[in-house]
Amino acid sequence: MIIKHFHKLNHISQILLSEMSGLKLHGAWASPFAFRVKWALKLKGIPFEYIEEDLYNKSKMLLHYNPIHKKVPVLVHGGKPICESMLIIEYIEETWPQNPLLPNDPYEKALARFWVKFADDKGPAVFKVYKSRGEELEKAKQESLEMLRTVEKHGLGDKKFFGGEKIGIVDIAFGWMVQWLGAIEEVGGVKLLESDEFPRLHAWINNFKEVHVIKENLPDHHDLVAQLKVLREMLLGQSSS
Known part of the structure; x- marks a missing residue:
């Protein structure tokens, strides 16, 4: 019971930290790569703000956060951008270890x-x-x-x-x-x-x-x-x- 309560508190603290740091996902509704990141965040129970991008009229924020490839998805955590869907998921995995997506072995x-x-x-x-x-x-x-x-x-x-x-x-x-x-x-x-x-x-x-x-x-x-x-x-x- 104590262990279960501890895990619940730890999960709540992770959520509060993500909210404080302003976790944002820039994506596009038809992009399978943006959905990869969305699924990972939701499977881990991590709250985030989703920002829909118009890929025909890219926002200044998207171009600022991903000036090299100028595409989605981009995850912004504490003001720092991470690009490329599977690299983003590796970052999520290391930052929020609950509900792991990678095996331990x-x-x-x-x-x-x-x-x-x-x-x-x-x-x-x-x-x-x-x-x-x-x-x-x-x-x-x-x-x-x-x-x-x-x-x-x-x-x-x-x-x-x-x-x-x-x-x-x-x-x-x-x-x-x-x-x-x-x-x-x-x-x-x-x-x-x-x-x-x-x-x-x-x-x-x-x-x-x-x-x-x-x-x-x-x-x-x-x-x-x-x-x-x-x-x-x-x-x-x-x-x-």
Whole structure:
């Protein structure tokens, strides 16, 4: 009982500290990378102020906090900005250790970081699908399928989540599959994640979406499709001009 009370007090003190330091997340509603950070903060129970950015008319604050890449997400903690979604999550993990997203075991931790890097290195192939056509589209499709097959065969195994029975950092890294992959397939006019070829990934997506924090923090599918269609037309229009 005393230990439980101590943990509750510690959690409250962490929340108060985050409020005092002015924790802010600059994001965009259609960005899977901003959602990564939002999920991590909410899974840890850390309060924050969310600031929606217009990526077509970037705010002075965003340009000030991320002058190099000029993109979201940016987490501002005590006036100090941290950029790049998975680096932000590592920072969150070290700053607020409650409800850990990384395993304690050194080997399991290294393995998790391997799959996070894999997600960031190979995942972009999928995002090329909705903004390509012809040979480029076919290449993006094949690269995407190769990536998905690797994750299906070697990443998940028979586990509910990548790290076992609860969501961890690798699940967050691959979280774009839950809502964005379907929208990309629809806009690109291709089917990548066939249920008979990827049963483990299909099961994982269903498990991931059923977690309350995730379910309550996903963009609307139809809005996402509409946004990707606009981006596709813009990008393909630019490439043909």
